[in-house]
Amino acid sequence: MVFIMIYNFPTFKFYIFGLLVLFLLFIVAWLPSAEIKLTSIAEPLLLDFEVNLIQSAKKPLPNLGIISSKVINLNSEEIDPGYVLIDELKSDKEEKILVFLREDLQKIAEYKAKNILDNFPKTENSGDGFIPFKKVLNFHPIKWNIQVINKDLERGSATLLISMKEEVFMNYDLKILKENIISRELAETNEILIKLPGMKNVKINSWPKFWHYLPLFSSRIKIIIN
16 A cells, blocks of 8 residues: 655745735835925025135135135236136236135135024924024125235235125935935825925925825935925
8 A cells, every 4th residue: 555645835835925925015115216306495695704815825714714825927827717817916017916716715605604504593393303404505606796905916915805695595404304204195295395494396206106105215215405
């Protein structure tokens, strides 16, 4: 008599089924993505400050308002496009001019602007757990008005009065912001974001289109501030 033993492996089938379910859940959670464009309200920032040009200065000293200067010959030297050329800093007798780098001037302006903006009252949005702050997103030193107060071309020094006009925008901690909106419905997210201090407009593009929730993972959310 021959006995034939047949074994069933229900545990193995459940294991495979469980892995398949977990894989599908991961795909559903990971695939959705979203791009959020935030447009904040612009405010003007008018700032006047003095800058001292000193030939011996090796690098900008923002807290002292000092940047390095250089006397160059207009005829014999190739002029760096980064230099700022001001007619009032030209020599009367020789074709020489006192110059400085535009990027050094911007470093002083960034320092001055940050000091002012950091002292503005901050309104904490307790519902979202973070404090928005004001920031100049882009500086345009080529548009600033520069007035020469005094100069000494022999020593390579001068004092300038800078009149700056830039736009200030509300900025946000994007990492904290993402953590507060993951997995929320798109309509709810839009309502939360539009109520942020200084917010002008919110545009949410999500994928896939039929999915009306933000991704579960913050890394799948891209936020752009205009």
